[in-house]
Amino acid sequence: MTATHEEIEGFMKVALDEAAKAEAIGEVPIGAVVVYNGQVIGRGHNMREHTQDGTHHAEMMAIREACMVRHSWRLEDCDLYVTLEPCPMCAGAMINSRVRICYWGAPDPKAGAAGTLVNLLTDSRFNHQVGSVGGIFQAESSAMLTRFFRGIRAKQKAAKASGN
Amino acid sequence: MTATHEEIEGFMKVALDEAAKAEAIGEVPIGAVVVYNGQVIGRGHNMREHTQDGTHHAEMMAIREACMVRHSWRLEDCDLYVTLEPCPMCAGAMINSRVRICYWGAPDPKAGAAGTLVNLLTDSRFNHQVGSVGGIFQAESSAMLTRFFRGIRAKQKAAKASGN
Numbered sequence: 001m002t003a004t005h006e007e008i009e010g011f012m013k014v015a016l017d018e019a020a021k022a023e024a025i026g027e028v029p030i031g032a033v034v035v036y037n038g039q040v041i042g043r044g045h046n047m048r049e050h051t052q053d054g055t056h057h058a059e060m061m062a063i064r065e066a067c068m069v070r071h072s073w074r075l076e077d078c079d080l081y082v083t084l085e086p087c088p089m090c091a092g093a094m095i096n097s098r099v100r101i102c103y104w105g106a107p108d109p110k111a112g113a114a115g116t117l118v119n120l121l122t123d124s125r126f127n128h129q130v131g132s133v134g135g136i137f138q139a140e141s142s143a144m145l146t147r148f149f150r151g152i153r154a155k156q157k158a159a160k161a162s163g164n
Numbered sequence: 165m166t167a168t169h170e171e172i173e174g175f176m177k178v179a180l181d182e183a184a185k186a187e188a189i190g191e192v193p194i195g196a197v198v199v200y201n202g203q204v205i206g207r208g209h210n211m212r213e214h215t216q217d218g219t220h221h222a223e224m225m226a227i228r229e230a231c232m233v234r235h236s237w238r239l240e241d242c243d244l245y246v247t248l249e250p251c252p253m254c255a256g257a258m259i260n261s262r263v264r265i266c267y268w269g270a271p272d273p274k275a276g277a278a279g280t281l282v283n284l285l286t287d288s289r290f291n292h293q294v295g296s297v298g299g300i301f302q303a304e305s306s307a308m309l310t311r312f313f314r315g316i317r318a319k320q321k322a323a324k325a326s327g328n
Binding site: 051055090095096 | 235
């Protein structure tokens, strides 16, 4: 069952809400959800700084929660929505857990593994291919990230000016 | 500080011990350790079937434990030893957590991301490169995997013959 345009936008809005949760606690604003049968069964937002765990990306959390909910590592009928193009770790996790389609927001020029730097999701040499649909609410996702990094640079500048 | 030949073999033996733990409980025998300053600070073995979590690979567990021990997502002075060539998820996790060198055992023709299918570890377009040294105790690692899959096929054959 393929999602409608309205469903895709609706679930990406939930992923953007997850990204906002990360932003609110000073984490890079990236959010993700896993959807099964029209229901969100996994959510996550970037928590790397709070947990000091290098694997704590939004997609990983959403996948792990979805596996728990389904009592299965096979998420074959599940789609994943994430506000930023997945990195190799998260794209690999989607291949490993047999995610059906990954809908993603803004491209990531630094680590994008859904076509920008490499394209792991649809590489036919792996034992599973994940459908890849990019650019969903790209402007909203990019704006949130730009605002976040601008804020960090402003803080760094202020700290430098005050001699700290 | 680069590891000596003896140290490399010694730590890969610990990773093989981890793989044996997986084999003992019916999981695909893959093991990994993270080493800092000559000490094992993270261990893991494949637990995908027991946990039904698609992200539960040996390397991920070893990395997560090492992050906890060091209270940091940055494992810059740490090396990772794994009995099978890492998949894209695990290679990506090593890039994300800034692992220094990955020593790996047998190549993986189905998912190898350290040169066999793709080479993520040393790709200069990512913001960190992980040194990659393959083939450490390759025969031992391969033999363990071959024995495991032969056992599974024998069980399947026996079940078929008995009509189950």
